[in-house]
Amino acid sequence: MDTGRLQKSISRVFPNKTSAIVAELFLLFFLGVIAVVIHSKLRIPMHLPGKQGLIFIALVVAGKGLSRFPYAASLICAGSTSLILTNLFGFSDPFMAVNFILLGGIMDIMFKLSEGIHNRIFSGAIAGASWMAVPLFKLITSSLFLLPMNSFSTGIAYPFITYFLFGLAGGLLGSGLLSLFVGKESR
Helix, strand or coil: CCCHHHHHHHCCCCCCHHHHHHHHHHHHHHHHHHHHHHHHHCCCCCCCCCCCHHHHHHHHHHHHHHCCCCCHHHHHHHHHHHHHHHCCCCCCCCCHHHHHHHHHHHHHHHHHHCCCCCCHHHHHHHHHHHHCHHHHHHHHHHHHHCCCCHHHCCCCHHHHHHHHHHHHHHHHHHHHHHHHHCCCCCC
């Protein structure tokens, strides 16, 4: 009787590599969906541009740190974008889906370029800089299409500063939670 195969299958949650990859892809995508649901439920008019980045970026950084995929942030943001495109939650920004796709891509590129640096503060700075892509894209689209954006009602610098600070805080929170519960530095 061959017990080697049985023991090998029992010792892991997923018996083969393909199902583990599919499960991880699904979990990353689902994490993005959860991030948008949280974002929609916590819409409080506080006039602080970028405040949603605290939780959203924390989820993206933690998910990216747990994943073995170098493009995990893009997958998480793709999950967010898929739910935004359904318009179930009534977001008013017509470019919100593009914002999240850009955010994931920029974050993945920045983490890839800084490969080898495993530092929570540096991860937070990358998250803050990535989150700042949202007001930058809003500024470009509002200039090109002459769309009024509420984010810039207090000036141009204020949204960039608040987006960076909330992204930084979210990145620190996500990488801190990652190291606290998993004992792993974010990348």
